[in-house]
Every structure is written in C-alpha cells, then in structure tokens.
Amino acid sequence: MSIESQxxxxxxxxxxxDLLSSVALGRLVTSVDGQPEVFPVNFTVQHRTVLFRTAExxxxxxxxxxxxxxxxxxxxxxxxxxxxIVKGSARTLRTDDEIAEAERAQLLPWTGTAKQHYVRIxxxxxxxxxxxxxxxx
Amino acid sequence: MSIESQxxxxxxxxxxxDLLSSVALGRLVTSVDGQPEVFPVNFTVQHRTVLFRTAExxxxxxxxxxxxxxxxxxxxxxxxxxxxIVKGSARTLRTDDEIAEAERAQLLPWTGTAKQHYVRIxxxxxxxxxxxxxxxx
Numbered sequence: 305m306s307i308e309s310q311x312x313x314x315x316x317x318x319x320x321x322d323l324l325s326s327v328a329l330g331r332l333v334t335s336v337d338g339q340p341e342v343f344p345v346n347f348t349v350q351h352r353t354v355l356f357r358t359a360e361x362x363x364x365x366x367x368x369x370x371x372x373x374x375x376x377x378x379x380x381x382x383x384x385x386x387x388x389i390v391k392g393s394a395r396t397l398r399t400d401d402e403i404a405e406a407e408r409a410q411l412l413p414w415t416g417t418a419k420q421h422y423v424r425i426x427x428x429x430x431x432x433x434x435x436x437x438x439x440x441x
Numbered sequence: 442m443s444i445e446s447q448x449x450x451x452x453x454x455x456x457x458x459d460l461l462s463s464v465a466l467g468r469l470v471t472s473v474d475g476q477p478e479v480f481p482v483n484f485t486v487q488h489r490t491v492l493f494r495t496a497e498x499x500x501x502x503x504x505x506x507x508x509x510x511x512x513x514x515x516x517x518x519x520x521x522x523x524x525x526i527v528k529g530s531a532r533t534l535r536t537d538d539e540i541a542e543a544e545r546a547q548l549l550p551w552t553g554t555a556k557q558h559y560v561r562i563x564x565x566x567x568x569x570x571x572x573x574x575x576x577x578x
Contacts, residue, residue, distance in 0.1 A: 329517050333470055333477045340470045340477040342513045344524040376479045380466050387481040 315432035320388045323379070323432060325349040330377035332356075332394070332425075347377075350409040354390055354425040357411060375425050388432040390425060397422040452569035457525045460516070460569060462486040467514035469493075469531070469562075484512075487546040491527055491562040494548060512562050525569040527562060534559040 315323070324330075325348075332343045347356040354375050373394045378387035397403050406422040452460070461467070462485075469480045484493040491512050510531045515524035534540050543559040 329515065329522060331468060331479070331513060331515075333479050335472055335475060335477045338472060338475055339509075340472045340511055342468070342470050342479070342511055342526060344513070344515050344522075372476075374477055374479055376468060376481070378466065378468075378481050385466060385481075389479060 313434045315386065315388070315434055317430050317432075320430045320432035321349060321352055323386055324354070324377055324388050324390075327377050327379050330354070330375055333374040333376065334394075346411070347375075348409045348411050350406070350424075352427065354392070354427075355406055355409050355411065355422060357420045357422055359420060372428070373425060384434065384436045386432060386434045388430065390427045391429045392425040392427040394423055394425045397424055449570045449572045452523065452525070452571055454567050454569075457567045457569035458486060458489055460523055461491070461514055461525050461527075464514050464516050467491070467512055470511040470513060471531075483548070484514075485546045485548050487543070487561075489564065491529070491564075492543055492546050492548065492559060494557045494559055496557060509565070510562060521571065521573045523569060523571045525567065527564045528566045529562040529564040531560055531562045534561055 328346055328348070330345055330347050332345050334341050334343075345356045345358070347354050349355070373392060375390040375392065376387065378385060380386070397406055402424075403422060406424065465483055465485070467482055467484050469482050471478050471480075482493040482495070484491050486492070510529060512527040512529065513524065515522060517523070534543055539561075540559060543561065
C-alpha cells in the first residue's frame with residue numbers, strides 16, 4: 305500500500321525535525337547519471353540540518369558532488385508510521401570550524417580506519433506524513 | 442556514518458529475500474525528470490518479486506511509468522542492521538490472472554475508498570549488506 309493512498313496527515317515542519325531526531329538510520333537518495341541511488345546512513349540532526357559521516361572516496365561521496373539530494377527517514381509500528389523527506393543540498397565539511405561544530409553533534413563515535421568526512425544536508429524543503437496501516441477501522 | 446564505511450558483509454541473494462520478507466515497510470525510489478523521488482510503501486514479497494498496492498492517479502503511479510526503479514528496505518537494532526536494494530522494473534498489474542495471483546499474497550487488507558492497483562517490481566539485481574554500528578569493538 306502506498307502511503308499516498310492511506311489515511312495520511314501532513315506534519316508541521318517542527319514535528320518533522322522532532323521525528324527525524326528520534327531515529328538514527330535514514331536513507332540518502334541521489335541521482336547519478338540520471339539513475340537514482342539510495343544509501344542508508346547513520347545520521348543525526350543538528351540545527352535543523354542532517355549530519356552524517358562517510359569514508360573518503362566512497363561511491364556515496366562522489367554521488368553527492370554538486371548534487372541536490374533527498375534524505376528520507378521513517379519509523380512505524382504495526383498500527384501506524386511516519387515518513388519525513390528532506391530535499392536539500394549536501395556538502396562535505398572542510399573548515400576546522402565546520403568540523404568542530406559537527407563534532408559537537410551526537411553522532412556515534414567511530415573507530416573505523418578509513419578517513420572520515422562529515423557531510424551536512426541543508427534543507428530546501430521538509431515534508432512529513434503520518435499514516436495508519438490496515439484501514440480496517 | 443555511511444554504511445559503506447562500516448564493517449559490512451555482503452549478503453547472498455537468498456538471504457536478501459528472506460530479510461525483505463521480514464519487514465513490511467520499504468521505500469520505492471524513482472527518477473522523475475532526472476530528479477529522484479522516494480515513496481515509502483507497505484509491501485510484501487511474492488515469488489522473489491516486490492508487491493504493493495497504490496491508489497489510481499497518484500504521483501507514485503505516474504512516477505513509475507516506463508521507469509526502472511529501486512526498492513530499498515532495511516532494519517536495525519542498536520548494534521547492527523541490514524539493507525537490501527532491489528533494482529528492477531515496476532509494472533501495474535492489469536489482467537485478471539495477474540491480479541488474482543497478487544491477491545494470494547499476504548498484503549494487508551485495505552478498505553480505502555480509492556481504486557487500488559497492484560504494482561509488482563521484478564528484480565534485475567538484488568544486493569544486500571549487513572553492517573554493525575559503533576565500531577567500538
């Protein structure tokens with residue numbers, strides 16, 4: 305069942321950010337040579353932006369260069385769920401100030417050996433929907 | 442943290458389908474006029490295809506016409522997670538036989554008033570990864 309065809313309520317932007325802040329796994333969606341790509345990422349919300357880390361040289365990083373992106377997160381139980389989609393621009397953080405600010409976010413510590421980059425998605429639009437499953441009521 | 446930069450294991454296709462079968466909510470990703478779009482959908486697996494319903498005339502349906510799609514589903518707990526991505530072709534089911542077969546799947550019953558269409562995604566490729574969070578171990 306597409307969520308579009310279910311009983312749906314549109315969420316205020318403030319609630320969208322609260323919901324995004326309540327989960328840790330989201331999905332970055334980009335278009336590479338006209339083909340969509342989707343990348344699950346472990347993220348956090350900071351100052352109404354989406355922040356995550358990725359390793360240097362990954363397909364994900366190259367997919368985001370000069371690219372507007374979508375970011376989706378959702379959660380649900382057996383009865384209902386929500387989905388929030390952020391349209392925005394993604395940028396790798398470069399300056400010491402930018403990286404210091406990102407370090408203050410609540411991203412999980414990470415001990416991987418690959419050099420890590422922070423990526424921040426600044427929103428152009430944020431849309432959220434709450435929906436119920438089943439419809440038998 | 443991008444999953445690409447985490448300790449990751451690539452999953453066999455059979456396990457990908459088992460994992461897809463274990464969850465009910467996934468995300469359809471399409472490209473519309475070169476821009477990616479993402480639609481959460483309530484789905485089921487039938488004969489190694491992804492099956493869901495949507496209402497007539499929705500943005501989702503128009504997005505899928507003549508379009509290859511991605512379908513992503515994932516699940517996680519605090520320690521680990523998995524993500525499976527199906528690349529395939531989506532098609533609205535039209536014939537009585539097609540619809541009868543779809544009716545035998547375990548999609549949730551639905552009492553919405555909008556006319557419903559079944560959509561089936563036939564896979565061209567299926568990739569799955571299992572990953573661990575934190576990396577502190």
